[in-house]
Amino acid sequence: MRFGVVVFPGSNCEQDCYYVLDSVLGQRVDYVWHEETSLRGYDCIILPGGFSYGDYLRSGAIAHFSPVMKAVADFADKGGYVIGICNGFQILLEAGLLPGAMMRNSGLKFICKFVNIRVETTNTPWTNAAYHRQVLRIPIAHNEGNYQVPDDVLFEMKDRGQIVFRYCSPEGGIFPEYNPNGSRENIAGICSREGNILGMMPHPERASESILGSSDGLYIWRSILNHCGADIASV
Amino acid sequence: MASAKVYVTLKEGIADPQGLTIMRALKSLGYEEVEDLRVGKYIELKISGYDARRIAERVREMSERLLANPIIEDYRVEVEE
Numbered sequence: 001m002r003f004g005v006v007v008f009p010g011s012n013c014e015q016d017c018y019y020v021l022d023s024v025l026g027q028r029v030d031y032v033w034h035e036e037t038s039l040r041g042y043d044c045i046i047l048p049g050g051f052s053y054g055d056y057l058r059s060g061a062i063a064h065f066s067p068v069m070k071a072v073a074d075f076a077d078k079g080g081y082v083i084g085i086c087n088g089f090q091i092l093l094e095a096g097l098l099p100g101a102m103m104r105n106s107g108l109k110f111i112c113k114f115v116n117i118r119v120e121t122t123n124t125p126w127t128n129a130a131y132h133r134q135v136l137r138i139p140i141a142h143n144e145g146n147y148q149v150p151d152d153v154l155f156e157m158k159d160r161g162q163i164v165f166r167y168c169s170p171e172g173g174i175f176p177e178y179n180p181n182g183s184r185e186n187i188a189g190i191c192s193r194e195g196n197i198l199g200m201m202p203h204p205e206r207a208s209e210s211i212l213g214s215s216d217g218l219y220i221w222r223s224i225l226n227h228c229g230a231d232i233a234s235v
Numbered sequence: 236m237a238s239a240k241v242y243v244t245l246k247e248g249i250a251d252p253q254g255l256t257i258m259r260a261l262k263s264l265g266y267e268e269v270e271d272l273r274v275g276k277y278i279e280l281k282i283s284g285y286d287a288r289r290i291a292e293r294v295r296e297m298s299e300r301l302l303a304n305p306i307i308e309d310y311r312v313e314v315e316e
Binding site (some may be wrong): 057 | 246249250252256301302304306307
């Protein structure tokens with residue numbers, strides 16, 4: 001399976017994504033510079049974390065107008081798989097490829113720590129290797145992860161199974177005290193109606209080897225590889 | 236050359252943790268009379284080649300597309316010739 005990791009000025013998690021897919025999972029990976037206008041040949045595009053364009057104006061607001069984002073929209077429209085992690089998620093929201101918007105964390109602090117997230121649906125290309133309500137331990141690192149969405153849109157999203165991850169207790173309980181950033185209904189990750197686009201604040205690429213404290217991020221990578229029928233290196 | 240001013244504010248009903256924190260700080264300085272405080276953005280543009288009506292139209296378009304995020308923010312445009 002061939003992955004493209006998009007690099008914007010200010011991205012800083014692209015090497016982690018590249019490393020996990022290449023060295024841990026044995027997949028083909030390329031960096032894709034943000035000025036690229038074609039994504040031909042790729043099966044999955046990753047918008048990595050970081051601070052694209054210095055987070056000026058709003059996180060992801062400027063990156064959304066990079067030439068590559070037109071190609072990403074066309075790619076996704078044709079059913080291509082796109083995952084936006086952290087800043088990548090913020091860019092997908094600004095681009096309107098996923099519903100809602102990000103606000104500053106309710107505690108006004110940049111939060112960098114391991115959190116628990118619960119798998120709300122396994123019926124997506126990104127979670128089929130996990131079990132329903134499985135708790136994954138994956139780190140977050142963000143200042144704007146306070147996900148907000150209008151009532152009517154949230155209602156539709158729930159109805160369609162677009163809520164993919166929610167912040168939870170170690171046992172999988174959804175309580176306000178386990179919400180790190182004020183995100184609506186503890187939402188940590190969502191997908192598009194068709195499921196081919198995933199946005200999530202936690203960083204699965206930072207939790208893909210047990211030596212780093214958790215390998216739960218592999219459930220997400222394994223899911224998309226399973227879904228696409230790719231060979232997986234032994235992990 | 237005309238100038239346009241764009242005021243971007245959070246929509247009503249959207250929590251503003253930053254505003255709340257600043258309000259608390261003011262109260263702790265003794266300004267107990269402050270009942271609400273919301274933080275927004277102020278953007279100033281210098282524009283030439285269009286009349287005021289057209290500038291207002293174009294700046295509103297800029298606001299919709301980039302300067303504000305219409306999901307969580309409102310904006311107001313003022314044009315001065």
